[in-house]
Amino acid sequence: MTTVYNTISASLSPQTHTLRLILGDQLNASHSWFKHVDPTVVYVIAELKQETAYVKHHVQKVCAFFAAMAQFADALAHCGHQVMYLTLDETQPFSDLPTLLEHICTQHQLNTIEYQQPDEYRLAKQLSELSLPGIKSTCHDSEHFLLPFDDIKREFTANKHVKMEFFYRRMRKRFNVLMQDDEPLGGQWNFDQQNRENLKKADLNDIPSPLLFANDVSNIISRLERHHVATIGKAENQLLWPVNRRQSRQLLDFFCHHLLIRFGRFQDAMTENSQADWSLYHSRLSFAINAKILSPGEVINKVISHWQANQTEISLTQVEGFVRQILGWREYVRGIYWINMPGYATQNALQAQRPLPGYFWTANTKMNCMHHAIKQSLDFAYAHHIQRLMVTGCFSLLAGINPDEVDQWYLGIYIDAIEWVEMPNTRGMTQFADGGIVATKPYAASGNYLNKMGDYCKSCHYNVKLKTEANACPFNSLYWHFIQRHQQHFGRNPRMTMVYKNWQKMNADTQQAIIHKAEVLLADLDNL
Structure with missing residues (x-):
């Protein structure tokens, strides 16, 4: 087992010549990078002021990402990989990510930087424009999404409307999800009309209490305060969100066993009268999936497998509604984003100008x-x-x-x-x-x-x-x-x-x- 290096000046293996960067939303343990331990590679995961400052984030969001990044670093080290995890304490002298990478490469005489395709345009631009003397830079696929990055341009056209329903059907066929003999299970593609019920008084007592975790983030909160990171929202020392594979899979299991049965039926419902009103029948898996702790394929397969084993209790309408969110909508908005950036970020078709109250x-x-x-x-x-x-x-x-x-x-x-x-x-x-x-x-x-x-x-x-x-x-x-x-x-x-x-x-x-x-x-x- 290798120790996580929490300092830039760590003594790396003498064979090390490659830095592999892992961004905070790239915590994918199944990535091909990690199949073999390579002493020539050091993995760098870093808390960065640039990532806390481009927008004012909710304090729980920052805590969740930093906690998940640290847990991922520990997991990689436990498997024998060389890992450098740098907190804000270590990265504060560096104005941005390229400056930090240049310093690490110079310090350790590394000649190669590898990174996974970022999911945000600003980071993709920053890394693609990386130009450090004598250092080769290579981009790899993140191996997370179902639709390959290079296929986005085949499915989407810039500044053109692409009907999500038809995209969703193509994805169902392509990946053989809820299909039988090239036709949709249940005889129809979409059960959205049956997924719009509101909660009656009798339904409120049946809502399960949400599964919450108690991850100690007191050190992260102290670090944010020490570095004057401006945040919004309510902070607690015990973070209720999953920050590793074990917790994320527990939450997925909880969804399958307790929430899927009524997910589709009440997915559009709102109430203030239940103690579980803030989560209802929703999975709350979005952070774990978007940080790549869980993969969309893994989540879809787990939900469908659970439904197949419990079809007398759980209807297809509940499952299809969930699958549509992951296989359809999530992949769809990613395509919309990438095919239309950077211009998409400034569009204001209705000329709305009032300030946010x-x-x-x-x-x-x-x-x-x-x-x-x-x-x-x-x-x-x-x-x-x-x-x-x-x-x-x-x-x-x-x-x-x-x-x-x-x-x-x-x-x-x-x-x-x-x-x-x-x-x-x-x-x-x-x-x-x-x-x-x-x-x-x-x-x-x-x-x-x-x-x-x-x-x-x-x-x-x-x-x-x-x-x-x-x-x-x-x-x-x-x-x-x-x-x-x-x-x-x-x-x-x-x-x-x-x-x-x-x-x-x-x-x-x-x-x-x-x-x-x-x-x-x-x-x-x-x-x-």
């Missing part, structure tokens, strides 16, 4: 749905996809918040947020800032949707049934204001024909009252 950082708002979704995000660095899409995302869309600020908030606050997966979901799916590359219509909704899918409205300061009164739900007038101000953009969209017909049916006085109410709200967004 202050309560996105405090949860101090009288809108109960917003208060609950934001507070949960600050407390746990987590919200499920409908909270992100139809609560905070929808509000930002209706209010015309600058997508740059929305991007920064989502990228910082969520534990699973890495730019490749966050940006198409935020700038594309929730804000329609990409002009329809991801979505064929904006995900705009009034308070009626929130009232249908959750129980936030019951104890809200505002009345979801009102539009123009003093205590009317802000989502209602803001929705119609959004529809009216973007009529030129969406008026001919066939998916929005009924919406515009309903708007046109209203008399002029009603329309004017709604628009006036919305403009009053927009002028004072911080006080809603």
Whole structure:
């Protein structure tokens, strides 16, 4: 067993000539790099100020990545690999990653740097432009995603909408997932229409308590404070998220045995009335998968195998809904990201310019749905996809918040947020800032949707049934204001024909009252 070197000046094996860089979201124990112990290689895993500072992150997110990186370093060393794990204490003198790599190579007279294809454009650019005298640099595949990186350009075209459903079907066929004789199991590809139930009172007591861990991150928190790393959110010395293979597989097992049975049925539901309200039937595996502790193929196979052994209890609709998120949506947004970067990061098709209201950082708002979704995000660095899409995302869309600020908030606050997966979901799916590359219509909704899918409205300061009164739900007038101000953009969209017909049916006085109410709200967004 090799010891983890926690200093740059460590005494490496005299044969060592290659530095292999492992980024914080590349904790893939199954990578071909690790099949054999090679004394000519040193693996470098480093906590970097540049990675804590490009956006203000949730403290639990930083702790989770740093803890998982340290655990991965220990695991590699236990298998006999040479590993250099550098904390912020060691890397603080270096302004960025290239400067650190140059110093290590010079210190140890290394002549080769190898790295895996980064999943974020900024890191890919930084490493591809690496130019150190006398040092050869080589990029390898991360061996994580199902769709090979080189195949992205075959599946996607820049600035063009690719229908996710058809991409998902091609992936199902290509990887033979939930297929029989080249046809989808159950006779249909998608059971989404059956996966939109809300939680009745009788359902609340059945929700299992989430599986939580207790990883000591007190040293990491102290380190962040010592190096003045600015973070957001609530910090605890005991981190509840999985940070290694063993814990991640436990969470996957827990999902299969306790949550999969109702996952699809309630995947869009929201509630504030359950002690498990922040996780419901969701797997919470996204951090483990996005950090590559678990592979998407491994997760899909495990879930399908469990369903196959328990088909009398678990329906296909539950499994298909989960598989669609991993095999379909996750691979899809990665393709959207890479085919459209770097221009995608600046798109603002609806010219939204308002600043993000202050309560996105405090949860101090009288809108109960917003208060609950934001507070949960600050407390746990987590919200499920409908909270992100139809609560905070929808509000930002209706209010015309600058997508740059929305991007920064989502990228910082969520534990699973890495730019490749966050940006198409935020700038594309929730804000329609990409002009329809991801979505064929904006995900705009009034308070009626929130009232249908959750129980936030019951104890809200505002009345979801009102539009123009003093205590009317802000989502209602803001929705119609959004529809009216973007009529030129969406008026001919066939998916929005009924919406515009309903708007046109209203008399002029009603329309004017709604628009006036919305403009009053927009002028004072911080006080809603």
